[in-house]
Amino acid sequence: MAAVAPTLARRIARPGMLPLCSRPQAWGRAARQSPGLPRAPSLLLTQRRAFSNNKILVELDEGSGIATMKLKSPPVNSLSLDFLTEFCISLEKLENNRGCRGVIFTSAIPKIFSSGLDITEMCRKSTEHYAEFWRAVQEMWLRVYGSNMVTVAAINGSSPAGGCLLALSCDYRIMAENPKFSIGLNEAQLGIVAPFWFKDTFVNVVGHRVAERSLQLGCLHSAPEALRIGLVDELVPEEKLQDKAAAVIAQWLALPDHARQLTKSMMRKLVLDRLVAHREEDIQNFISFITKESIQKSLHMYMEMLKKKKG
Numbered sequence: 410m411a412a413v414a415p416t417l418a419r420r421i422a423r424p425g426m427l428p429l430c431s432r433p434q435a436w437g438r439a440a441r442q443s444p445g446l447p448r449a450p451s452l453l454l455t456q457r458r459a460f461s462n463n464k465i466l467v468e469l470d471e472g473s474g475i476a477t478m479k480l481k482s483p484p485v486n487s488l489s490l491d492f493l494t495e496f497c498i499s500l501e502k503l504e505n506n507r508g509c510r511g512v513i514f515t516s517a518i519p520k521i522f523s524s525g526l527d528i529t530e531m532c533r534k535s536t537e538h539y540a541e542f543w544r545a546v547q548e549m550w551l552r553v554y555g556s557n558m559v560t561v562a563a564i565n566g567s568s569p570a571g572g573c574l575l576a577l578s579c580d581y582r583i584m585a586e587n588p589k590f591s592i593g594l595n596e597a598q599l600g601i602v603a604p605f606w607f608k609d610t611f612v613n614v615v616g617h618r619v620a621e622r623s624l625q626l627g628c629l630h631s632a633p634e635a636l637r638i639g640l641v642d643e644l645v646p647e648e649k650l651q652d653k654a655a656a657v658i659a660q661w662l663a664l665p666d667h668a669r670q671l672t673k674s675m676m677r678k679l680v681l682d683r684l685v686a687h688r689e690e691d692i693q694n695f696i697s698f699i700t701k702e703s704i705q706k707s708l709h710m711y712m713e714m715l716k717k718k719k720g
């Protein structure tokens with residue numbers, strides 16, 4: 410982890426300090442640059458700027474204003490505390506860059522978009538650690554779901570639980586049309602429960618009935634099924650995924666920013682405000698839940714099952 414990251418991890422975690430997400434985001438923030446005419450990003454002769462940390466590669470095409478955040482944390486892009494901290498730092502840099510108007514989230518790891526929350530962060534750790542970890546999970550969601558930028562998930566691999574949440578938090582989801590790739594909020598299969606803001610985000614995408622059934626059964630949906638239930642917006646061949654994502658963002662950016670941003674804020678505000686108002690309570694709920702012996706046993710058995718499947 411880069412030297413700066415532990416400090417930022419503490420900054421996200423320390424209850425006395427302003428969390429990163431206390432800055433106004435999709436609600437109450439000035440509009441970004443005027444969009445001008447829609448332009449195909451690939452036709453532009455523009456400069457690309459790249460920066461990276463240990464776990465995320467970021468490339469910004471300054472002509473189109475579209476950035477790509479590539480998740481690169483082998484073996485499976487699990488969302489550890491370090492990963493989440495670096496993710497939020499990278500996203501904040503883009504949010505603060507007025508030239509950046511859209512972000513594509515994708516993976517640099519073949520066949521895996523993200524394996525979700527890092528289960529080891531939830532096993533036999535201290536209360537302080539659980540609080541820090543859960544605050545970082547909240548921060549990721551608040552930042553992505555509340556972003557003023559156009560966000561597209563280019564899902565080039567499997568994406569269970571927290572990985573699915575990241576995709577669900579975007580404005581649009583495009584998945585590689587490989588039936589072996591799956592996506593869903595499978596928490597129930599681990600013997601744990603998706604918190605209310607995971608559930609709300611899911612309901613807002615697929616509707617109540619589909620979400621209820623899928624959550625109760627802890628379903629992981631194959632790519633074609635994910636399209637059928639509206640969990641993803643379209644499937645494309647894997648080699649076309651990045652171009653398609655850039656084309657979709659360009660289309661969304663053709664609209665006046667203020668109108669799109671205010672509409673996004675109107676659609677998402679209730680759900681965002683609910684977590685912002687109950688953030689500390691949500692952390693305490695997480696701690697009470699995760700420290701139960703029965704839950705620790707379930708997680709342990711699940712990790713053992715993953716290992717057995719391998720060997």
Ligand SMILES: CC/C=C\C/C=C\CCCC/C=C/C(=O)SCCNC(=O)CCNC(=O)[C@H](O)C(C)(C)COP(=O)(O)OP(=O)(O)OC[C@H]1O[C@@H](n2cnc3c(N)ncnc32)[C@H](O)[C@@H]1OP(=O)(O)O
Pocket residue numbers: 484485487521523524525526527528529567569570571572595596599601602603604694695698699712715716719
């Ligand atoms: C009332 C309620 C109140 C409050 C709420 C309270 C609490 C709970 C909320 C918690 C919400 C949780 C959200 C989550 O995201 S939980 C994580 C769910 N993720 C999964 O189920 C995915 C598990 N992994 C897989 O299915 C496969 O690994 C995957 C991603 C399909 C890749 O398969 P493959 O390529 O074959 O790779 P391996 O399985 O061999 O894995 C390689 C290596 O990685 C380890 N690993 C995989 N996933 C995770 C993970 N999520 N966290 C940590 N480690 C992971 C795996 O064990 C292997 O390790 P090894 O050491 O054996 O190499």
